[in-house]
Amino acid sequence: MTLPDLECTGLTKRFGTATAVDAVSFDVPPGSFFSILGPSGCGKTTIMRVIAGFLDPDAGDILIRGRSILNTPPNKRPVNMVFQHLALFPMMTIAENIGYGLRRQGMAKAEIARKVDAALDRIGLPGIGARKIDELSGGQKQRVAIARCMVLEPDVLLLDEPLGALDLKLRERMKVELKEMQAAFDTTFVYITHDQSEALVMSDRIAVMNQGRFEQMGTGRELYYRPETAFVAGFVGDTNRWHGRIERVEGDALQLVTDSGLTLRGARHGRALSPGGRAEIFVRPEAIRLTRSAGELAHFDNRMSGRVTALLFNGAASRVLVQAGREEIEVNLPQSGEFADLARGAEVHIGWAGDQGNCFAGTP
Amino acid sequence: MKAEARIGLILLLTPLLLWLSLLIVIPHIDMFLVSLRERVGVGEYRISPANYLTFLTEPLYLRTFARTAIMAMLATLITLLIAFPVSYYIAKMARGRTRSALFLLCLVPFWVSELVRTFGWMILLRETGLISTLLQWAGLADQPVEMLYNDAAIMVGLVYTSMLFMVVPLVTTLESLPDEVIEAGYDLGGTNVSVMREIVIPHATPGIVSGCIVVFMLSLGNYLTPTMLGGKDSLWFTELIYSQFIVRFNWELGAAFGFLLLLLSSLIVWGMLRLTGHTLERTMG
Known part of the structure; x- marks a missing residue:
């Protein structure tokens, strides 16, 4: 060596x-x-x-x-x-x-x-x-x-x-x-x-x-x-971040309810997390799929619909802010032309796979 | 609008122009004219270089002139050698409050008039003074020691008087040298000596030159310190000028001496700038 x-x-x-x-x-x-x-x-x-x-x-x-x-x-x-x-x-x-x-x-x-x-x-x-x-x-x-x-x-x-x-x-x-x-x-x-x-x-x-x-x-x-x-998770790259309480743990997957009442599925990737404990969940904007019809999201564990509150145009790194329930979620905006006419207030559907939600033990 | 700006400029410049013309230019022209007069009878004068010839033919005047110049240069050099480490410490090694405190300490002596400060040295150095008494008490001397009225005493006084005028420009230029640059000097293999010689001193040159010019001019034109610490026979050129004007009432020769001193300081400053490759604009600007 x-x-x-x-x-x-x-x-x-x-x-x-x-x-x-x-x-x-x-x-x-x-x-x-x-x-x-x-x-x-x-x-x-x-x-x-x-x-x-x-x-x-x-x-x-x-x-x-x-x-x-x-x-x-x-x-x-x-x-x-x-x-x-x-x-x-x-x-x-x-x-x-x-x-x-x-x-x-x-x-x-x-x-x-x-x-x-x-x-x-x-x-x-x-x-x-x-x-x-x-x-x-x-x-x-x-x-x-x-x-x-x-x-x-x-x-x-x-x-x-x-x-x-x-x-x-x-x-x-x-x-x-x-x-x-x-x-x-x-x-x-x-x-x-x-x-x-x-x-x-x-x-x-x-x-x-x-x-x-x-x-x-x-x-x-x-x-x-x-x-x-x-x-x-918070420092490297951009990410959505929520605090919440864990409801259920099934193997590596878990379900938690954020403080604003959103029910999300995430993954603990081997970390010791148990039901009832506080946790933080991180989801990257590019892991979230944006669609106009709910049907395309059927295979995702996390699905919700909301309204576009802001369009953040930044070339390839463009984002939209989607208001879902009481949370504002940052989602990547594909620049393939499909969403070229997306405007503020438009109804959209978003979804992501459960293992994209990185969970960590949070402070109570 | 333009006319207003011009009036503003004139108003702002007036005090400076008045000061320059009334106190510097006009007296010097008059001095020059006086220095060219030769007295041929009661109230009778003619234009001649006689006063300047007197200066050149009298060895005492010439020697005093040269001695004053050399002593002033030596005083400048000693001041620089003492002030540089002090300034380096204040600018580069001391931090925060220590730095301001040290800088203030350099300034404190200047709250007292120069006369009183020079008397301070006399209290220390005279025959019945502090140092003499202390030496006798310690058994190092068996009789009172006179340390006043010699060249060393003059030198001590000159260096002490001009220290601040060297420290201020040095601290200012050294402060403008980023610590990073000094560290880079060490990082790339420099030793204390080579970092000083190749990085710190070249950077500080404008400060060194301007400090030296000020200190040299102050020392050359100093009257009080050489007279008090050097005694009657200190042979300082300003004393010769004083005695021509006041004691001998020979204004013509005094004026010629004054002009020669002006010439000498201009010449040496010019030489100093040439030697270091600096121009006056760059040093003062």
């Missing part, structure tokens, strides 16, 4: 009485793209700074290729970081920026110049070495910041929400570009973000973090379709 590039065991960091990172363990295999996804303030930046060496952990160990780096100062660690605001050196030219780390290693000038040129070619910006940083666009700065780290051939590259400052269109393109760059450099990337789409698109594996702990670790697909905790 190959050693993981990065391995953290029982990593803990406290600030005063607050625990920012609480006994987090994970490992990242060589050449993979690992993301830590969490809301702001969940401790993900702290993990990053501990790995980079700007903070000392209170407990736990960090191993790079099997060797502990706890006692290595940040400037000696085989780990480099792309900062949130990129932190390019404004007083230097682009070539000087990229060559900075190599100069620190005492490399010969000619060799540095050769490597810098090669790096500029690789990020698709050949011949701009003599320019100043402020002459670059946002996406170009991004690439220079990554090249500045990659010329040092680090074992692990840390990226701290580097796409946060870019506009939407550019962010979409940079997602793809980052993934390509990771493949081209064949380096392990550890990426932290609060943006689930960034994590889902780019990562081989994702850890969802909340209040200093990892809630779940897995591929994007696993997190999306098989969330293990209510937090993951």
Whole structure:
């Protein structure tokens, strides 16, 4: 078995009485793209700074290729970081920026110049070495910041929400570009973000973090379709969410009544839930079928009819809000033309399979 | 509308223009004219460069002139060396209340008049002063030690007086350097020395240059500190000007000295800017 590039065991960091990172363990295999996804303030930046060496952990160990780096100062660690605001050196030219780390290693000038040129070619910006940083666009700065780290051939590259400052269109393109760059450099990337789409698109594996702990670790697909905790179910992807009381449990399937009186069928996917207990049920908008006639829904366990209260047009991700009983349900609106003339107030039928309703034990 | 805007501009500029013309330009033109007068008889004058020639042929004047310039430059350098770590600590390492408290501490001495502050140094340094008494009490000296009236005392006074004017521009420029950039310097393999040399100091250069210009001008034109801490023989150029005007009543030579001092400070500031590759607009803007 190959050693993981990065391995953290029982990593803990406290600030005063607050625990920012609480006994987090994970490992990242060589050449993979690992993301830590969490809301702001969940401790993900702290993990990053501990790995980079700007903070000392209170407990736990960090191993790079099997060797502990706890006692290595940040400037000696085989780990480099792309900062949130990129932190390019404004007083230097682009070539000087990229060559900075190599100069620190005492490399010969000619060799540095050769490597810098090669790096500029690789990020698709050949011949701009003599320019100043402020002459670059946002996406170009991004690439220079990554090249500045990659010329040092680090074992692990840390990226701290580097796409946060870019506009939407550019962010979409940079997602793809980052993934390509990771493949081209064949380096392990550890990426932290609060943006689930960034994590889902780019990562081989994702850890969802909340209040200093990892809630779940897995591929994007696993997190999306098989969330293990209510937090993951609510945080990754959009979803309808109801609180209720469980009425009946039959094997994996169960029936519950929401607080607003809606009777729904769901699945517990192996979780310990029993009749009479409080539960939360999550149903994704795209799991819900929308029709004009009730007959087409006969094979679904959950069927109801309601009135359209709002149309949320957003291209392929368009939604409708359907008022069913006292609940408003968000449903995907297929853009196949079938519902092109759907208007507010229209009578519609919706239905979904019971195993699409993910149930978790809820707070009473 | 346009006319109104123009009147507003004129009104806003008036105090500045009055100040500049009445207090700077007109007196200097007059000074220049006075410096070019040579007294040939009672109430009889003619235009000649005699005053400037006197300056060039009298070694005492020349030496005092050079000494003042060198001491002022040295004072600027020492101020920079002391103020830089202080500013770095305030701007980059201290946080929140500590930072404001430290900044305030730098400002506190300036609530007291310069005269009183300089007397403070005299109380410490004179023969019967605090330090002398303390040294005798500790057995390190067997008789009173005079620490006033020498170049070191002048230097201490000059550095102390100008510290704030170096700290303020330095803190301002250092604060504008994001912590991320310094961290990136370390992350990419930089040591303390190389991060300082390649990242922090290049970023702080405008602050260093503007601080140095202000401190240098203040030191060069300082009259009180050299006189009080250096005594009668401190040989500071401003003292020569004072004595020509007030003691010798030789306004012509005094005016020439004044003009030479102006020339000297302009020349050195220009040289400093050239050396660091900065322009005045970039440094002050």
